[in-house]
Amino acid sequence: MAWRNIWRNKVRSVVIITSIALGLVAGIFIMGLYDGMLTDRLNTVIRQEVSHLQLHNPEFQKDYEAIYSIEHAMEIVELIRSEDYVKAVSARTIAHGMLATSTGSAGVQITGVQQDDEHLVSRLNDKLIEGEGLVGDRRNPIVIGKKLADKVKISLGSKLVLTFTDREYNIVSAAFRVTGIYQSANAPLDERNVYVQSADLNRLMLLEDACHEIAVLLNSDNELVVAQQKLSGRYPELMIENWQQLSPETKLMIETTDTYSIIFIGIIMLALMFGIINTMLMAILERTREIGMLVALGMNKLRLFLLVLWETVLLTLAGAPFGLILSWLVIMYFNQSGIDISSFSGAAMSGFGFSSLLYPEFPWLKIPLVLYIVGVTALLASLFPSYKALRLVPVEAMRQ
Amino acid sequence: MDTIIDAHHVTKTYNPKTIPVVAVNSVHMHLERGEFTALVGPSGSGKTTLLNLIGGLDKPDTGSIMIHGTDITRLSANQLIDFRLRNIGFVFQAFNLIPVLSARENVELIMQLQGLPKNEINQRVETLFHQIGLEDKLDTRPAQLSGGQQQRVAVARALASRPQVVLADEPTANLDSKSAANLLDIMAKLNQEENMTFIFSTHDQRVIERARRVITLVDGKIFSDTAVVDTSLPHGISPA
Numbered sequence: 001m002a003w004r005n006i007w008r009n010k011v012r013s014v015v016i017i018t019s020i021a022l023g024l025v026a027g028i029f030i031m032g033l034y035d036g037m038l039t040d041r042l043n044t045v046i047r048q049e050v051s052h053l054q055l056h057n058p059e060f061q062k063d064y065e066a067i068y069s070i071e072h073a074m075e076i077v078e079l080i081r082s083e084d085y086v087k088a089v090s091a092r093t094i095a096h097g098m099l100a101t102s103t104g105s106a107g108v109q110i111t112g113v114q115q116d117d118e119h120l121v122s123r124l125n126d127k128l129i130e131g132e133g134l135v136g137d138r139r140n141p142i143v144i145g146k147k148l149a150d151k152v153k154i155s156l157g158s159k160l161v162l163t164f165t166d167r168e169y170n171i172v173s174a175a176f177r178v179t180g181i182y183q184s185a186n187a188p189l190d191e192r193n194v195y196v197q198s199a200d201l202n203r204l205m206l207l208e209d210a211c212h213e214i215a216v217l218l219n220s221d222n223e224l225v226v227a228q229q230k231l232s233g234r235y236p237e238l239m240i241e242n243w244q245q246l247s248p249e250t251k252l253m254i255e256t257t258d259t260y261s262i263i264f265i266g267i268i269m270l271a272l273m274f275g276i277i278n279t280m281l282m283a284i285l286e287r288t289r290e291i292g293m294l295v296a297l298g299m300n301k302l303r304l305f306l307l308v309l310w311e312t313v314l315l316t317l318a319g320a321p322f323g324l325i326l327s328w329l330v331i332m333y334f335n336q337s338g339i340d341i342s343s344f345s346g347a348a349m350s351g352f353g354f355s356s357l358l359y360p361e362f363p364w365l366k367i368p369l370v371l372y373i374v375g376v377t378a379l380l381a382s383l384f385p386s387y388k389a390l391r392l393v394p395v396e397a398m399r400q
Numbered sequence: 401m402d403t404i405i406d407a408h409h410v411t412k413t414y415n416p417k418t419i420p421v422v423a424v425n426s427v428h429m430h431l432e433r434g435e436f437t438a439l440v441g442p443s444g445s446g447k448t449t450l451l452n453l454i455g456g457l458d459k460p461d462t463g464s465i466m467i468h469g470t471d472i473t474r475l476s477a478n479q480l481i482d483f484r485l486r487n488i489g490f491v492f493q494a495f496n497l498i499p500v501l502s503a504r505e506n507v508e509l510i511m512q513l514q515g516l517p518k519n520e521i522n523q524r525v526e527t528l529f530h531q532i533g534l535e536d537k538l539d540t541r542p543a544q545l546s547g548g549q550q551q552r553v554a555v556a557r558a559l560a561s562r563p564q565v566v567l568a569d570e571p572t573a574n575l576d577s578k579s580a581a582n583l584l585d586i587m588a589k590l591n592q593e594e595n596m597t598f599i600f601s602t603h604d605q606r607v608i609e610r611a612r613r614v615i616t617l618v619d620g621k622i623f624s625d626t627a628v629v630d631t632s633l634p635h636g637i638s639p640a
């Protein structure tokens with residue numbers, strides 16, 4: 001009966017069902033956009049910046065001193081590389097120091113790598129916009145970020161001096177020649193980070209075959225927990241962290257974005273709720289006589305309440321399937337073509353490490369929550385109309 | 401004898417604080433099972449008010465109304481709803497049926513509210529639609545039925561719950577004379593076949609003629625109460 005009642009005033013019900021569907025489309029689309037943005041950001045974080053897992057000497061991250069290294073790093077790297085869940089491994093030697101040229105200077109993090117390994121872990125070669133990078137036989141090549149190159153006014157082929165401390169706390173200075181300039185999606189990082197060959201840096205820092213950081217890229221994101229457990233078990237003396245621990249700001253961003261998209265849906269539903277309440281109040285007003293008669297015939301309050309409640313819930317939920325299907329279609333369309341948001345946010349977004357072309361994804365995991373919110377909306381919206389219906393006195397209602 | 405209605409000293413005043421209207425004034429009334437009674441009187445004489453009081457839709461200011469042994473003036477609002485569901489059948493003047501339900505569903509609704517099992521409901525629906533001669537309209541919506549047919553379905557619905565008494569407030573008021581006669585035929589037949597007690601208000605002379613007892617109200621008081629003696633009928637008639 002509730003379902004048939006909905007179709008008594010077709011136009012009104014269709015308007016409500018349509019607006020619920022459209023509200024859902026808007027909400028789910030925004031969710032999908034956020035999800036696409038986060039997936040994109042997450043891929044950048046994992047595949048171009050921090051990788052899945054990093055191994056350190058537990059002391060190292062406290063004060064970044066050269067002495068807190070991972071000994072016999074090459075053996076460990078080979079062992080990890082042979083695991084079937086591991087895609088690539090890069091051993092990094094890290095020093096904090098000063099970069100100086102005749103035209104300027106800057107504080108930098110010097111990362112010593114083997115370019116091929118580092119490329120497999122963080123796509124270093126793809127980021128190169130000038131030069132060949134750390135290849136060739138010449139001593140002390142260096143790759144610096146575009147941002148830093150502009151800041152200290154140097155270009156490909158320029159010479160510069162790096163100053164840092166070795167493992168015996170001696171100050172070491174060495175000359176390097178710029179053989180590559182890179183640019184990544186993360187501008188602040190480009191300004192701070194320079195790459196040299198690990199062989200050069202290890203020699204200067206007296207580290208032999210040690211390193212400070214082993215970055216591990218896995219075959220799949222899903223293997224993160226297992227891989228972390230396995231490696232922690234095997235190397236109890238090392239600190240093994242995953243990307244969430246290494247980049248807590250990314251984790252936080254994912255969580256807050258999720259919260260925002262839920263709040264967004266909540267606000268849309270709240271707005272729709274008033275439309276639903278209004279519709280149902282009108283429906284009850286039109287049916288005053290009929291409801292009075294039902295009570296006269298012996299329909300008790302609970303049943304009457306449930307009748308109106310059920311009608312409201314059905315009316316609200318009827319919009320959900322259309323909303324879901326439509327939002328899926330819209331998201332799938334833009335998932336193929338992408339949305340260029342550079343026109344209205346461009347530089348700002350890439351400043352935070354986002355690409356400007358977004359590919360929204362259908363937020364499957366959040367759909368149950370969305371449906372839950374719609375359900376709660378329906379229930380809340382039904383309370384007032386149901387209450388109004390209960391207040392009708394049969395003799396008076398029927399006299400109308 | 402089986403007393404169905406026993407009302408004493410029933411008074412109902414509308415707007416007691418502003419312009420009081422004494423709609424029902426110290427009415428006494430006694431009805432036995434199987435009576436077929438017309439409640440007549442000019443417009444505004446209190447017929448609807450009295451039927452509402454007997455049906456437990458409204459409460460009197462004074463007096464008691466016993467329906468088959470229960471004093472309904474002492475029931476709470478919720479108890480009254482349940483009492484109506486199980487003991488009173490209503491036929492209203494118009495717009496009796498729920499428009500979104502078929503004729504059958506309108507009749508079934510009451511029995512579903514009573515919680516009767518499905519097979520019993522089906523049987524009862526079949527019998528009732530046969531009795532009102534609308535077996536072929538079971539799945540028709542009210543809007544597709546004529547006014548007379550709608551009232552017949554309403555009568556079937558009133559009887560569906562096997563109430564103690566059926567109260568019909570001007571059931572023929574919106575019908576042409578042929579449909580009205582037909583409706584009265586059906587009511588009389590059900591009165592016979594099911595030994596169902598009927599009270600119907602009316603001011604249509606042809607309808608009054610069909611009753612076997614006529615109670616006349618004037619200004620909320622019982623003006624006369626006459627039995628129509630018909631020795632061919634087996635049912636007892638009790639003059640007041």
Ligand SMILES: Nc1ncnc2c1ncn2[C@@H]1O[C@H](COP(=O)(O)OP(=O)(O)O)[C@@H](O)[C@H]1O
Pocket residue numbers: 414415421422423441442443444445446447448449450
């Ligand atoms: N809700 C009400 N409020 C005030 N007066 C009413 C109300 N209902 C009925 N009345 C008055 O009570 C009297 C009896 O009305 P009613 O029972 O409807 O008579 P009938 O059904 O015989 O026409 C009339 O004078 C009518 O105006």
Ligand SMILES: [Mg+2]
Pocket residue numbers: 447448449
């Ligand atoms: Mg009346």
